[in-house]
Amino acid sequence: MTRQEITKKTRRMKTSTRNYIKSKQAKKAKRICGLCKKNLHGVPHGLDNARAGKLSKTQKRPSVIFGGVLCNACRREVIEEAFKVKEGIKQMSETSSTQKIYIESIVKRL
Numbered sequence: 001m002t003r004q005e006i007t008k009k010t011r012r013m014k015t016s017t018r019n020y021i022k023s024k025q026a027k028k029a030k031r032i033c034g035l036c037k038k039n040l041h042g043v044p045h046g047l048d049n050a051r052a053g054k055l056s057k058t059q060k061r062p063s064v065i066f067g068g069v070l071c072n073a074c075r076r077e078v079i080e081e082a083f084k085v086k087e088g089i090k091q092m093s094e095t096s097s098t099q100k101i102y103i104e105s106i107v108k109r110l
Contacts, residue, residue, distance in 0.1 A: 028052075033071040035078075035098055043068045065109075066102060082106035 010023040030045040061068030084090040
């Protein structure tokens with residue numbers, strides 16, 4: 001590795017026995033909503049999988065339907081559309097194509 005390839009994330013380490021390059025892993029990105037791509041609240045970010053797996057269940061994601069997948073606004077819209085489809089006010093073909101996956105899973109649960 002040349003000097004130009006070494007970035008801020010890597011450091012040269014000297015010990016009495018050898019010289020080596022130590023690199024830092026980048027933080028994990030924030031989780032985003034499946035529909036609107038906004039940041040999700042209530043889910044951990046910046047942790048690698050090993051550390052996130054050691055958290056308790058309530059610290060990993062909210063315990064609501066589609067918690068950790070959809071933001072609050074999108075989840076509310078999807079639930080309203082699912083009830084409209086269930087009651088026959090709307091047809092499944094009239095809903096948006098991005099929401100169909102979530103609407104179908106809610107209708108199955110009802």
